[in-house]
């Protein structure tokens with residue numbers, strides 16, 4: 001088994017049968033063929049994910065550390081980084097939407113809510129004060 005090799009998505013997609021099953025999890029390519037019969041979650045789900053990027057499916061299940069510790073034994077290589085970047089499942093890294101832009105709208109939203117809440121409270125206090133006069 002050779003590790004540290006780049007594998008294209010097309011290559012992964014060609015390994016999609018019960019006799020030959022690759023899948024991508026977190027940018028790494030795993031040969032799960034021998035594991036199909038042993039998977040506690042059943043062979044069906046593994047076959048469904050065969051030849052694809054299974055990162056979301058794998059994470060959605062909330063696999064244990066035990067499950068994760070099995071992965072290195074099945075590693076065959078890394079997904080070609082050029083393709084990993086264009087895959088929707090990859091980490092957001094070199095895209096034009098830089099991190100500086102994404103954190104400020106959050107702050108503005110929160111500040112907006114706080115201002116609205118304070119304004120509402122003041123309005124409420126004034127109503128109460130007006131009634132008691």
Ligand code: HEM
Nearest residue numbers: 032040041045049054057058061062063064066067070071
């Ligand atoms: C090669 C990758 C995978 C490994 C090594 C693996 C390993 C395991 C292990 C050890 C468990 C037992 C529970 C735990 O320890 O978390 C498990 C459960 C499960 N796995 Fe996977 N799994 C893999 C991929 C997948 C994928 C791609 C799916 C797709 C949805 C999946 C679906 C499930 C489900 C639904 C269970 C829950 C079974 C239950 O709770 O009864 N697994 N897996």
